[in-house]
Amino acid sequence: MSTVATPAPRAAPLGDVARFAAALTSGDRVGAAAVLFIAFVVLVAVLAPVISPYDPVHTTSDTLAAPSLQHPFGTDQFGRDMLSRVIWGARIILLAPVVGISISTVIGVPLGLLAGYSTRWISAAIMRAMDVMLAFPGLLLVLIVVTIIGAGLVNVMIAIGISFVPVFARVVYxxxxxxxxxxxxxxxxxxxxxxxxxIAxxxxxxxxxxxxxxxxSAIGWAILTATTLNFLGFGVKLPTPDWGADLSAGKDWLSLAWWIATFPGLAITAMILASNYLGDQVASVFDPQSHWRDNATRVGMEEVS
Amino acid sequence: MRGVSFALEQGETLAIVGESGCGKSASALSLTRLLPPTARVSGSIRFLGEDVLGMTDQELREIRGRQIAMVFQDPMSSLNPVRTIGVQMEEMLRVHLNMSRRQARARSVELLASVGIPSPARQMTVYPHQLSGGMRQRVMIAMALSCEPKVVVADEPTTALDVSIQAQILELLRRITEVSKTSLLMVSHDLSVVAGLADRIAVMYAGEIVESGPTTRVFDHPRHPYTLGLLACIPRLDGPRTETLRSIEGGLPDPLARKSGCPFAPRCAFVMERCLVDPPALEEKALAQVAACWADLSEVTVAEVAAPVAVSPSAASRANGHVLLSVADLKVHFPIGTAIPFRPRPVLRAVDGVSVDVPRGGTLGIVGESGCGKTTTGRAVLRLVEPTSGQIRFDGHDVAHIGPDELKALRPRMQMVFQDPYSSLNPRLTVADAIGEPLVVHHASQRGALRPRILELLEMVGLPARLASRFPHQLSGGQRQRVGIARALALRPSLIVADEPTSALDVSVRAQILNLMRRLQDEHHLTYVFISHDLSIVRHMSTKVAVMYLGKIVEIADRDTLYSNPQHPYTQALLAVVPVPDPQIERGRRRAPIRGDVPNPANPPRGCRFNTRCPHAFDRCFQEEPELADLGRGHRAACFLAKPEVAKDQLQ
Known part of the structure; x- marks a missing residue:
């Protein structure tokens, strides 16, 4: 038995992508399914022009058609194919949160590093400002920012980015x-x-x-926020295909054509569930606690061998 | 761990000694089946004739605590932090012995008193964090004894404690085993600690017992090369000082790798061809003494092996009179608590007026217990903490007051080696990056010359070049410390402050690092400030020694004067409590000379700071603080009773 604390093994170097992917898709089965689902959505978004059967914004006379072989997800009130819209909508749903979270990383991480390393006064100033931002409920903060800087997809990304800055700054601090x-x-x-x-x-x-x-773990929340904003009409404007906006438009036709709102809604639900599990899965791969567990078992084995 | 057998008789003390990862704690834990569920335990463990391994959980609970009690290394983590000492003690008694609350309370007070806790009734109401480490360990021992167990298992009970407290706890354990006839199974990495306590010793290496026998026999005539090596590599206070220590070369074997033959063969000085293929079994070498070795060591003695190989020119002879580093009235105060307007903020006087000169090429040893300010002094000298006041002159530069640019220019000339080789290396940097960083920061090497210089440094500290691309977690403790030393050497400094560079290392690796530091000092004309709590290591390394207590130097002299003629009662006491790897000497000691704990440095006693623990304290010591008075020949001590050196010379 060691008289000196056994050092926790360090996480694998980040360049080791293959091992990281293997770790992500192993262990917890639900977590692995979530990772695979997100990978599937990414693939769909990338291949949208190839795999979508119709132009998502092309209106036809075939309006409010129920799901059929020709239109598996039906068509909306302007005769646009819902399957194609859901496929193209994946681009927005991935783009907004990823860009948003990148913005918060780029701003929040340096703030946290600066606050953590510098003198008491600078650190106190930064961290109190972050506390003020954290005091607002997240969605409210996003709505305030969007109200100030105006609607639009780019502004939604900026709003999401700003709302997550204090979270990053706190953790890094x-x-x-x-x-x-x-x-x-x-x-x-x-x-x-x-x-x-x-610092560097x-x-x-x-x-x-x-x-x-x-x-x-912030990605899930960011997806939800982005969809909410699009649903409320602050983000993308129709006819751009987006799950949140389509859900909003489809809700008026729910009694006549249930499919318009249902398929984007299901997509949103699955995406948020999956991304929450992704957060947990990534956390467990990196979590020192899980390493500690591995290490404890290993030390235990050493001692009997 | 494999094939370990030992027996413990009533009233006997058995010590299991070994380095980290040798399986000594696992052997102790397996007694009460406290190992993690992943451990596979086979064989038999019999307690009073009953098989522990076959017991149900119910039966086991009956034995744990009641019959076999445990004392762990870290008393803080074994006590529940949110419940008072009293509640935790009473609970044991009420659960195991069905005592009433009143009875339990009375018995607890009795037990606390018996382990030497002052005003035990009052201590019942305190929480564990309010006690010092030594007091907590006493409480743990009191709890272990509460049900009058047959066996006490103590796993490194003194490793986390200061030397003076360690002596008190060892004395307590010895008294308990004598009075109550309890059997004691003591696990330790330190042979000196168990020398006075154990009746028998079992030495473990790589999961096996390699030697076991009566304590005196094992110490006098070790029959296994590993035991021999361990005894020879400890610098001893009671023997003559040697320039080079014997060391056991190499490192501990990887416990996951299976090897054929004797596990100690790669490091053994007596290795034969047979050792590489045929693992030796324990065989009787002398009366009641067994060892697992093919070689016959009956003619070899520890003294022979420990004798110096070659006498290199001693650092002291080269230490000319020129002073490289001169510290005058250095003070480092840290603010504590909250600032209240218009009132001075309370401060912790970590270093409170230290003055010392270090000659070029010499080694200043700073000794003291935790909280005495030795680490802060070392860091302030390099200005890694800002001194509050005082002067630090390093080769003509006023380190305490120079600006950042000048300081950066001076950095290459003064470097530091840290205590903990695990936290002093950035886990994300390879060995080459870590060693190369100082060179990059100071643009000391051309692009092409960087790599060769790194390899040269690796070779200097005895590391193979292939380690350059490794990450710290892939190295052993000793290898990491070598990397730390290489990093300090990279810029060819003249001064190195080494803060407990070996205290986190295993005994057999310790000697290697000390020898390395001595060799480098000779080769590169280094000056060391060597900070340690271990008086025997400081004696081995230093030319001049300063003893610190609560932020002040209480005694300072050249090495031989200090060790042969200590004048301050604290120095005398420290020298008296250092465990010596010799059972005769250790048994002869009966009383720990310093009572009590180190006072809170934030609130040192009035008058002489040592007056709360000093056996000779008299009226004057409580009213005025003694100056560091000159006793002649550079010997200075802060005590009213110190006798001048000159007078002693005249007597002779």
Missing amino acids: GSTLAAKGQDYVLAAKAVGCSPLRI VHILPNVTTQIIVIAS
Whole structure:
């Protein structure tokens, strides 16, 4: 038995994509299904021009047709094929949250690093500002931002990005504080590294795990927010195919043509469920707790062997 | 762990000794089947004739705590932090012995008193975090004893404690086993610690017992090369000082790899061809002493093996009179608590007026217990913490007051080696990146010259070049510490502050690192500030020694003067409590000379800071603080009773 604490094995280097993918699709079966579903949606979005049977914005005289072999998801009040609209809608549903979360990462991570590494005053100023933003319910914050900067897909992305900044800043702040207390940071200082180098070389690589976990668990919420905004008409404008906007348009025809709202609605539900599970799955791959579990079993085995 | 057998008789103390990962804790835990469920345990464990492995959970619970009690290394994590000491003690008694609340309370107070806890009735109402580490360990021992168990299993009970507290706990354990005839199974990595306590010793290596026998026999005539090596590689306070330590080369074997032959063969000095293919079994080498070795060590003694190989020019002879580092009245205060307007903020005086000169080429050893300010002193010297006041002159530069650019220019000349080789290396950087970083930061190497320089540094610290692309978690503790040393050497410094560089390492690796540091000092004309809590290691490494207590130097002298003629009662006490790997000496000690705990550094006692624990304290010590008075020949001590060196010379 060790007299010195056994170090937790570090997460695999991030470049190791294949091993990461293998870890993501192993273990929990629901989580693995969620990862595969998201991969499927990504594929559909990329191949939309190839696989969609019709032009999603082309109106025809065949309006409000029920699902059939010719139109598996039916057509809407302008005779547009719903299957094609759902396929093309996948692009928006992926684009908005991914860009939004990227914006929050780019702003939130440096803020967190700065707050974690700098003096008390700068750190207090940044973190109190983040607390004020966190005090607003997320959706309200997004609506405020959209109201200020106006509607439109780009603005929805910016709004989502801003609303997630405090979450990233908080998490990175905490991890930075922890990393800053490590001897290797002191060692870097003793060697004569500049603060910028210490942050970039010694702290940032040691907090990337937490950033990835946060980003992947925020995706689900971002998808929900983006769809909500599109549903409310703040985001994309019809006839651009989008699940939220189609759901909104279809709700007026629910008694006559249930399929217009139902298929985009199902797609949204599945997507959000899957992305929430994706967040959990990524978190469990990186979670020190799960490593601790592996490590404990391994140490146990060492001792009897 | 495989094929481990041992027997513990009533009232006997057995010590299981070994390095990390050798399976000593697992052996102890398996006694009460406390191992994680993934462990496969086979064989038989009999307690009073009954088979523990065949017991039901119900029967096991009856034995755990009641018959076999455990004391762990870290008392903080074994006590429930949200319940008072009293509640936790009473619970044991009420569950196991069906005592009433009143009875349990009275018995608990009695038990706390018996383990030497002052005002036990009052301590019943405190929470574990309010007690010091030594006190917590006493509480754990009291709890273990509460049901009058037949066997106490103590897993590294003193490893987390300071030397002076360690001596108190060892004395307590010895007294308990004598008085109550309890059997004690003690697990430790340190042979010196168990020397005075154990009746018999079992030495484990790589999951096997390699030697076992009566304590005196094992210490006097070890029959396994590993035991021999362990005894020879400990620098001893009671023996002559040697320039180079014997070390056991190599590192511990990977427990996951299966090898044929004797597991110790790759590191053994007595290795024969047979050892590589044929694993030796335990065989009787002398009366009641067994060892698993093909070689016959009956003619070999520890002293012979420990004798110096070659006498290199000692650092002391080269340490010329020129002072490289001079610290004057250094103070480092940290604000604590909350600031209240118009009132001075309370401060922790981590370092409170330290003055010391370090000659070029020499080694200043700083010794002291935790919280004495030795680490802060070392860091302040390199300005890794900002000094509150005082002067630090390094080769003519005023380190305490220079600007950031000048400081950066000075950095290459003063470097640091850290205590914990696990946290001092960035887990995301390869060995080459870690060693190369100082060179990159200071543009010290041309692009093409960087790689060769890194390889040269690796070779200097005895690491193979193939490790360059490894990450820290792929290295052993000793290898990591070598990387830390290489990083410190990269810029060819003249001063290295080494903060407990070996205390996180295994005993057999410790000697390798100390020898490496000595060799590098000779080769590169380094000056060291060597910080340690271990007096025997400091004696081995230093030319000049400063003893610190609560932020101040209480005694300072050149090495031989300090160790042969300590004047401050704290130094004397520290020297008296350092465990020596010799059962005769250890048994002869009866009383731990320093009572009590180190006072809170935020609120040191008035007068002499040592007055709460000093056996010689008198009126004056409580009113005024003694100055660090010159006793002649560079020997200075902060005690009213210190006798001048000169007087002693005249007597002779």
